[in-house]
Amino acid sequence: MRALMTAVxxxxxxxxxxxxxxxxxxxxxxxxxxxxxxxxxxxxxGNTFLITALQNSLIIAFTSAVLAAVFGTMAALGMQRLxxxxxxxxxxxxAAAIVVPGVVxxxxxxxxxxxxxxxxxxxxxxxxxxxxPPQFGxxxxxxxxxxxxxxxxxxxxIVKARIASLGRDIVEASADLYATPWxxxxxxxxxxxxxxxxxxxxxxxxxxxxDFIVAxxxxxxxxxxxxxxxxxxxxxxxxxxxxxxTMVLVASLILILAARVLMRERKTKSTG
Amino acid sequence: xxxxxxxxxxLVTTALLAPSALWLxxxxxxxxxxxxxxxxxxxxxxxxxxxxxxxAQYANLPARATAFWNTLIxxxxxxxxxxxVAYPAAYYLAVKADPRYRLMLVSLVVVPFWTSLLxxxxxxxxxxxxxxxxxxxxxxxxxxxxxxxxxxxxxxxxVYGYLPLMIMPIYVSLEKLDRRLLEASADLGARPVxxFFSVTLPLSLPGVMTGVALVTIxxxxxxxxxxxxxxxxxxxxxNALVDLFLQSRNWPFGSAIAVTxxxxxxxxxxxxxxxxxxxxxxxxxxxx
Numbered sequence: 001m002r003a004l005m006t007a008v009x010x011x012x013x014x015x016x017x018x019x020x021x022x023x024x025x026x027x028x029x030x031x032x033x034x035x036x037x038x039x040x041x042x043x044x045x046g047n048t049f050l051i052t053a054l055q056n057s058l059i060i061a062f063t064s065a066v067l068a069a070v071f072g073t074m075a076a077l078g079m080q081r082l083x084x085x086x087x088x089x090x091x092x093x094x095a096a097a098i099v100v101p102g103v104v105x106x107x108x109x110x111x112x113x114x115x116x117x118x119x120x121x122x123x124x125x126x127x128x129x130x131x132x133p134p135q136f137g138x139x140x141x142x143x144x145x146x147x148x149x150x151x152x153x154x155x156x157x158i159v160k161a162r163i164a165s166l167g168r169d170i171v172e173a174s175a176d177l178y179a180t181p182w183x184x185x186x187x188x189x190x191x192x193x194x195x196x197x198x199x200x201x202x203x204x205x206x207x208x209x210x211d212f213i214v215a216x217x218x219x220x221x222x223x224x225x226x227x228x229x230x231x232x233x234x235x236x237x238x239x240x241x242x243x244x245x246t247m248v249l250v251a252s253l254i255l256i257l258a259a260r261v262l263m264r265e266r267k268t269k270s271t272g
Numbered sequence: 273x274x275x276x277x278x279x280x281x282x283l284v285t286t287a288l289l290a291p292s293a294l295w296l297x298x299x300x301x302x303x304x305x306x307x308x309x310x311x312x313x314x315x316x317x318x319x320x321x322x323x324x325x326x327x328a329q330y331a332n333l334p335a336r337a338t339a340f341w342n343t344l345i346x347x348x349x350x351x352x353x354x355x356x357v358a359y360p361a362a363y364y365l366a367v368k369a370d371p372r373y374r375l376m377l378v379s380l381v382v383v384p385f386w387t388s389l390l391x392x393x394x395x396x397x398x399x400x401x402x403x404x405x406x407x408x409x410x411x412x413x414x415x416x417x418x419x420x421x422x423x424x425x426x427x428x429x430x431v432y433g434y435l436p437l438m439i440m441p442i443y444v445s446l447e448k449l450d451r452r453l454l455e456a457s458a459d460l461g462a463r464p465v466x467x468f469f470s471v472t473l474p475l476s477l478p479g480v481m482t483g484v485a486l487v488t489i490x491x492x493x494x495x496x497x498x499x500x501x502x503x504x505x506x507x508x509x510x511n512a513l514v515d516l517f518l519q520s521r522n523w524p525f526g527s528a529i530a531v532t533x534x535x536x537x538x539x540x541x542x543x544x545x546x547x548x549x550x551x552x553x554x555x556x557x558x559x560x
Contacts, residue, residue: 005364005377008357012384012435015395022398071291078288081281090289093296099541100300100534101493103510107517107530108303111310111321149299152292181284203386210388213495213510217517226390233394233500237401245391256386260379 016249023242040243050244053228057209060140060224064147065204071148072155072204073197076163077189079156097153106217109146113138113218138220146214151204155197158263162196163189195262202259206252304534311527319521329528336529339512342498344536346423346508347491350430351438351484357431358438358483363472365439366446378443385436393429393500400425400501421503429497434490438483445479446472477551485544489537509533 026035044050079090097105117136125133166189174184212226219227225248232241275283311329316322333340361381369377384392398404400419409417419425449472457467495510504511509529516526 001360001364001368004360005369008361008435009380011432012381015399015432016384016387016392018398019391019395071295074288075292078285078292081285081288090293093300094292097296097300099489099537101490101510101537103493103495103513104307104530104534105300105303107513107526108307109299110517111523111527112303112306115306115321145295145299149295152295156292206386210386210390212390213493216514226388229390229394230496233397237394237398241394245388245394248388248391252387253383256383257379259386260382264375 019242020246020249022239023246025239025242028239040239041247043240044243044247047240049223050225050228053223053225056140056222057225060143060147060215061205061208063140064144064151064208065201067144067148068151068155068204069197069201072152072200073159073193075152075156076159076193079160080163094153094156097149098157102150102211102213103217105146105149106214109142109214110138110217113142138218139222142218142220143215143222143224146218147204147208147211150214151200151207154207155200155204158200158203159193159196162193166192199259199262202255202262206255206259209255210248210252307527308531310524311531313524313527315522315524319523321523324524329525330532332525333528333532336509336512339507339509339529342506343492343494343508343510346426346430346498346506347488347494350427350434350491351487353427354431354434354438354487355480355484358435358442359480361435362439362442362446362476362479365443366449381436381439381443383436389433389496392433393496396425396429396432397500400428420501421505423502423506425501426498426506429501430491430494433497434487437490438487441482441486442476442479445476445482449475474551478548481544481548481551485541485548488540488544492533492537492540 021033023040024036024038025033026037026039027033075090075094079087082090121133121135124136128134170188171184174188175181179187210226211224212230215224215227216230223231225244229241229244229248232238232244310321312325312327314322314324314326314328365374365378365381397420400406402420404419406417406419409415453471453475454467457471458464462470493510494508495514498506498508498511499514502511513526513530513533516522516529
């Protein structure tokens with residue numbers, strides 16, 4: 001039993017470890033380790049295409065995660081105030097946002113936006129007084145919108161579970177002590193749900209930062225880090241990709257561990 | 273005049289839900305409707321979409337039958353192989369592991385799931401590629417082994433990518449299991465094996481169902497794993513969609529395939545929920 005579990009851990013981590021190991025390889029080889037070197041990290045960080053892709057990814061992940069955390073939390077708070085029928089519709093749509101495959105979300109967003117832009121761009125051009133009318137197109141906005149759809153539902157799910165575990169009695173006790181609904185929210189509910197909101201934010205950030213398939217459809221001419229890595233892999237395996245991959249891994253590792261600590265805190269508090 | 277409490281309450285509810293409702297409508301409901309409309313259209317001569325009302329795209333679905341078969345076979349098979357590895361692992365974590373280290377051991381399983389699937393799949397390109405395992409095999413005299421771009425490589429990638437997602441729900445259902453039931457079974461003279469099959473396994477079925485359903489549904493829309501490890505030879509519906517939208521630009525046909533894929537997902541989900549309802553009441557999955 002123990003041996004099997006060890007094998008599972010080796011299976012999960014050995015491939016990752018290999019990628020990390022070869023990112024420090026002095027030579028170009030992907031099979032022979034010829035010495036320790038940081039040269040591939042230097043090459044990667046000196047690559048302007050890569051840095052632009054990284055900046056794009058950070059902007060998109062941060063914006064979509066902030067929007068997802070705020071709107072998702074508001075949705076979680078609002079949903080419990082709805083009647084059963086409206087609530088079921090709302091929860092159904094949220095579930096759909098999570099369950100529908102990313103490839104379909106990407107396609108549907110692409111198709112809809114191209115149709116909308118195709119209609120409004122000529123209209124604006126006709127009405128625009130100046131020389132160069134603004135053109136709407138795919139880019140930051142469309143990626144943020146498509147990522148935010150999934151991550152908002154994810155945050156709502158996480159925060160809703162936390163609210164459900166709070167119990168009504170603490171809110172009722174606060175109301176009995178003549179606290180206004182706003183005071184109750186601000187002083188009782190918010191501090192209790194804040195760790196799960198933060199955890200949701202971090203997961204949303206991680207998802208957006210790592211997503212390839214949704215962005216692949218709706219990125220337009222923008223390049224995100226996963227799109228860059230994907231394109232480089234198709235051109236051939238080099239230690240530079242390993243260096244980028246290692247940096248991506250470390251970034252998501254930090255985020256997910258922070259999210260887990262926040263969610264764990266909530267669990268130990270609620271049980272103990 | 274101050275607002276009546278009920279009106280005020282409704283206003284607050286509306287304000288709380290307005291942004292997410294708008295988002296769901298504009299970026300989920302509308303795009304999906306647009307996709308359905310596109311699926312009844314025709315391909316414009318230069319690629320893209322041209323308005324029409326025809327069922328030709330749906331009639332043309334058999335042209336991509338291979339992608340459908342590959343997906344509909346490898347997704348459930350992948351989920352099943354995942355299950356075979358995941359169940360003992362989840363059992364170990366929930367029942368056998370030292371409680372002091374349990375949290376850390378569980379974390380070690382979950383964390384890879386939240387790191388880039390692209391990078392994790394890339395790692396296997398590395399290992400299975402000609403300079404990886406085949407290279408090592410040739411050193412001991414076994415020549416010309418091809419591992420990359422085979423169904424086996426795709427299956428391996430699937431198990432690797434989705435194992436954490438399968439372990440978690442099973443672990444949760446096993447962890448909730450009342451230990452006294454196991455003791456009672458042993459006290460009544462059942463051998464461990466028969467306790468496992470008559471008590472532990474049936475009680476963990478909801479977790480098994482959740483895991484199988486989650487992994488199958490995600491696999492139905494998979495693109496990266498067959499793309500990188502199947503190398504265009506083992507392709508899924510997701511790969512056909514990328515080709516139709518970004519290369520051959522046949523948007524109506526692509527839309528018809530995407531709509532069909534969603535229908536398949538809905539059917540799988542409904543079947544899974546049916547079975548889950550039959551075997552037990554409520555259960556909650558902890559994905560994090």
